[in-house]
Amino acid sequence: MRTLYETLSSLCADRGIKPGKMCADLGFSRSTVSDLKMGRKKTLSSEYLAKISNYFGVSVDYLLGNETEKAPTLTKKDERDIARQLETLSQSLESGEGLMFDGDPLSDEARESILQAMKLGLEAAKLRNKEKYTPKKYKKG
Structure with missing residues:
Protein backbone atom coordinates (compact mmCIF):
# COMPACT_ATOMS: atom_id res chain seq x y z
CA MET A 1 0.00 0.00 0.00
CA LEU A 64 -5.41 7.36 1.23
CA GLY A 65 -4.53 4.26 -0.77
CA ASN A 66 -7.90 2.54 -0.36
CA GLU A 67 -8.55 2.51 -4.12
CA THR A 68 -6.07 1.32 -6.71
CA GLU A 69 -7.62 3.10 -9.67
CA LYS A 70 -8.58 6.74 -9.84
CA ALA A 71 -12.33 7.06 -10.00
CA PRO A 72 -13.42 9.70 -12.49
CA THR A 73 -14.52 12.93 -10.91
CA LEU A 74 -15.91 16.14 -12.31
CA THR A 75 -13.37 18.87 -12.92
CA LYS A 76 -14.08 22.59 -12.60
CA LYS A 77 -14.44 22.71 -16.40
CA ASP A 78 -17.00 19.89 -16.30
CA GLU A 79 -18.96 21.76 -13.62
CA ARG A 80 -18.90 24.96 -15.71
CA ASP A 81 -20.10 23.04 -18.79
CA ILE A 82 -22.97 21.52 -16.83
CA ALA A 83 -23.88 24.94 -15.39
CA ARG A 84 -24.01 26.39 -18.92
CA GLN A 85 -26.22 23.55 -20.12
CA LEU A 86 -28.54 24.04 -17.14
CA GLU A 87 -28.73 27.77 -17.82
CA THR A 88 -29.77 27.06 -21.40
CA LEU A 89 -32.39 24.58 -20.18
CA SER A 90 -33.64 27.06 -17.60
CA GLN A 91 -34.07 29.78 -20.22
CA SER A 92 -35.94 27.43 -22.51
CA LEU A 93 -38.24 26.37 -19.66
CA GLU A 94 -38.92 30.01 -18.73
CA SER A 95 -39.61 31.08 -22.29
CA GLY A 96 -41.80 28.07 -23.05
CA GLU A 97 -45.37 29.32 -23.00
CA GLY A 98 -48.08 26.83 -22.42
CA LEU A 99 -45.89 24.37 -20.53
CA MET A 100 -48.20 22.27 -18.42
CA PHE A 101 -47.64 19.84 -15.61
CA ASP A 102 -50.65 17.64 -14.85
CA GLY A 103 -52.85 20.17 -16.60
CA ASP A 104 -51.59 23.13 -14.55
CA PRO A 105 -49.10 25.74 -15.73
CA LEU A 106 -45.51 24.92 -14.81
CA SER A 107 -44.81 26.30 -11.32
CA ASP A 108 -41.47 27.61 -10.09
CA GLU A 109 -41.15 24.53 -7.87
CA ALA A 110 -41.73 22.18 -10.79
CA ARG A 111 -39.23 24.10 -12.94
CA GLU A 112 -36.62 23.87 -10.16
CA SER A 113 -37.30 20.14 -9.73
CA ILE A 114 -36.80 19.57 -13.45
CA LEU A 115 -33.53 21.50 -13.40
CA GLN A 116 -32.23 19.57 -10.38
CA ALA A 117 -33.09 16.26 -12.04
CA MET A 118 -31.35 17.40 -15.23
CA LYS A 119 -28.26 18.41 -13.23
CA LEU A 120 -28.04 14.96 -11.64
CA GLY A 121 -28.51 13.34 -15.04
CA LEU A 122 -25.85 15.49 -16.71
CA GLU A 123 -23.34 14.82 -13.90
CA ALA A 124 -23.96 11.07 -14.04
CA ALA A 125 -23.63 11.01 -17.82
CA LYS A 126 -20.39 13.03 -17.71
CA LEU A 127 -18.86 10.65 -15.13
CA ARG A 128 -20.01 7.56 -17.04
CA ASN A 129 -18.53 8.89 -20.26
CA LYS A 130 -15.23 9.72 -18.56
CA GLU A 131 -15.03 6.18 -17.24
CA LYS A 132 -16.02 4.59 -20.52
CA TYR A 133 -14.09 6.71 -23.01
CA THR A 134 -10.87 7.59 -21.15
CA PRO A 135 -8.06 5.56 -22.76
CA LYS A 136 -6.38 3.05 -20.45
CA LYS A 137 -3.02 4.75 -20.86
CA TYR A 138 -4.42 7.77 -18.98
CA LYS A 139 -5.90 5.64 -16.18
CA LYS A 140 -3.01 5.41 -13.79
CA GLY A 141 -3.43 3.65 -10.52
Whole structure:
Protein backbone atom coordinates (compact mmCIF):
# COMPACT_ATOMS: atom_id res chain seq x y z
CA MET A 1 0.00 0.00 0.00
CA ARG A 2 1.32 3.39 -0.98
CA THR A 3 1.83 6.16 1.51
CA LEU A 4 0.00 9.45 1.16
CA TYR A 5 3.25 11.17 0.20
CA GLU A 6 3.93 8.62 -2.57
CA THR A 7 0.44 9.13 -3.95
CA LEU A 8 0.78 12.93 -3.86
CA SER A 9 4.19 12.76 -5.44
CA SER A 10 2.85 10.52 -8.22
CA LEU A 11 -0.12 12.83 -8.87
CA CYS A 12 2.19 15.85 -9.04
CA ALA A 13 4.50 14.04 -11.45
CA ASP A 14 1.53 13.08 -13.64
CA ARG A 15 0.56 16.75 -13.84
CA GLY A 16 4.11 17.95 -14.32
CA ILE A 17 4.19 20.07 -11.19
CA LYS A 18 6.22 20.02 -8.00
CA PRO A 19 4.60 19.37 -4.61
CA GLY A 20 5.56 22.91 -3.58
CA LYS A 21 3.47 24.33 -6.44
CA MET A 22 0.51 22.23 -5.34
CA CYS A 23 0.88 23.64 -1.82
CA ALA A 24 1.05 27.20 -3.16
CA ASP A 25 -2.00 26.66 -5.37
CA LEU A 26 -4.01 25.27 -2.45
CA GLY A 27 -2.72 27.75 0.14
CA PHE A 28 -0.90 25.13 2.23
CA SER A 29 2.44 25.47 3.91
CA ARG A 30 5.23 23.58 2.13
CA SER A 31 5.98 21.90 5.45
CA THR A 32 2.70 20.00 5.03
CA VAL A 33 4.27 17.89 2.27
CA SER A 34 7.70 17.86 3.95
CA ASP A 35 6.18 16.36 7.10
CA LEU A 36 4.58 13.61 5.01
CA LYS A 37 7.83 12.95 3.17
CA MET A 38 9.90 12.73 6.36
CA GLY A 39 7.33 10.56 8.13
CA ARG A 40 6.48 13.12 10.80
CA LYS A 41 2.87 12.89 9.62
CA LYS A 42 1.07 9.89 8.19
CA THR A 43 -2.08 11.66 7.00
CA LEU A 44 -3.69 15.09 6.72
CA SER A 45 -6.90 16.62 7.99
CA SER A 46 -10.09 15.90 6.09
CA GLU A 47 -10.16 19.54 4.94
CA TYR A 48 -6.70 19.23 3.35
CA LEU A 49 -7.55 15.85 1.82
CA ALA A 50 -10.76 17.25 0.30
CA LYS A 51 -8.90 20.19 -1.24
CA ILE A 52 -6.19 17.93 -2.66
CA SER A 53 -8.73 15.45 -4.06
CA ASN A 54 -10.59 18.30 -5.81
CA TYR A 55 -7.32 19.73 -7.11
CA PHE A 56 -6.28 16.47 -8.75
CA GLY A 57 -9.75 15.17 -9.58
CA VAL A 58 -9.41 11.98 -7.55
CA SER A 59 -11.30 10.59 -4.57
CA VAL A 60 -10.10 10.91 -0.99
CA ASP A 61 -10.05 7.10 -0.85
CA TYR A 62 -7.57 7.09 -3.72
CA LEU A 63 -5.34 9.57 -1.85
CA LEU A 64 -5.41 7.36 1.23
CA GLY A 65 -4.53 4.26 -0.77
CA ASN A 66 -7.90 2.54 -0.36
CA GLU A 67 -8.55 2.51 -4.12
CA THR A 68 -6.07 1.32 -6.71
CA GLU A 69 -7.62 3.10 -9.67
CA LYS A 70 -8.58 6.74 -9.84
CA ALA A 71 -12.33 7.06 -10.00
CA PRO A 72 -13.42 9.70 -12.49
CA THR A 73 -14.52 12.93 -10.91
CA LEU A 74 -15.91 16.14 -12.31
CA THR A 75 -13.37 18.87 -12.92
CA LYS A 76 -14.08 22.59 -12.60
CA LYS A 77 -14.44 22.71 -16.40
CA ASP A 78 -17.00 19.89 -16.30
CA GLU A 79 -18.96 21.76 -13.62
CA ARG A 80 -18.90 24.96 -15.71
CA ASP A 81 -20.10 23.04 -18.79
CA ILE A 82 -22.97 21.52 -16.83
CA ALA A 83 -23.88 24.94 -15.39
CA ARG A 84 -24.01 26.39 -18.92
CA GLN A 85 -26.22 23.55 -20.12
CA LEU A 86 -28.54 24.04 -17.14
CA GLU A 87 -28.73 27.77 -17.82
CA THR A 88 -29.77 27.06 -21.40
CA LEU A 89 -32.39 24.58 -20.18
CA SER A 90 -33.64 27.06 -17.60
CA GLN A 91 -34.07 29.78 -20.22
CA SER A 92 -35.94 27.43 -22.51
CA LEU A 93 -38.24 26.37 -19.66
CA GLU A 94 -38.92 30.01 -18.73
CA SER A 95 -39.61 31.08 -22.29
CA GLY A 96 -41.80 28.07 -23.05
CA GLU A 97 -45.37 29.32 -23.00
CA GLY A 98 -48.08 26.83 -22.42
CA LEU A 99 -45.89 24.37 -20.53
CA MET A 100 -48.20 22.27 -18.42
CA PHE A 101 -47.64 19.84 -15.61
CA ASP A 102 -50.65 17.64 -14.85
CA GLY A 103 -52.85 20.17 -16.60
CA ASP A 104 -51.59 23.13 -14.55
CA PRO A 105 -49.10 25.74 -15.73
CA LEU A 106 -45.51 24.92 -14.81
CA SER A 107 -44.81 26.30 -11.32
CA ASP A 108 -41.47 27.61 -10.09
CA GLU A 109 -41.15 24.53 -7.87
CA ALA A 110 -41.73 22.18 -10.79
CA ARG A 111 -39.23 24.10 -12.94
CA GLU A 112 -36.62 23.87 -10.16
CA SER A 113 -37.30 20.14 -9.73
CA ILE A 114 -36.80 19.57 -13.45
CA LEU A 115 -33.53 21.50 -13.40
CA GLN A 116 -32.23 19.57 -10.38
CA ALA A 117 -33.09 16.26 -12.04
CA MET A 118 -31.35 17.40 -15.23
CA LYS A 119 -28.26 18.41 -13.23
CA LEU A 120 -28.04 14.96 -11.64
CA GLY A 121 -28.51 13.34 -15.04
CA LEU A 122 -25.85 15.49 -16.71
CA GLU A 123 -23.34 14.82 -13.90
CA ALA A 124 -23.96 11.07 -14.04
CA ALA A 125 -23.63 11.01 -17.82
CA LYS A 126 -20.39 13.03 -17.71
CA LEU A 127 -18.86 10.65 -15.13
CA ARG A 128 -20.01 7.56 -17.04
CA ASN A 129 -18.53 8.89 -20.26
CA LYS A 130 -15.23 9.72 -18.56
CA GLU A 131 -15.03 6.18 -17.24
CA LYS A 132 -16.02 4.59 -20.52
CA TYR A 133 -14.09 6.71 -23.01
CA THR A 134 -10.87 7.59 -21.15
CA PRO A 135 -8.06 5.56 -22.76
CA LYS A 136 -6.38 3.05 -20.45
CA LYS A 137 -3.02 4.75 -20.86
CA TYR A 138 -4.42 7.77 -18.98
CA LYS A 139 -5.90 5.64 -16.18
CA LYS A 140 -3.01 5.41 -13.79
CA GLY A 141 -3.43 3.65 -10.52
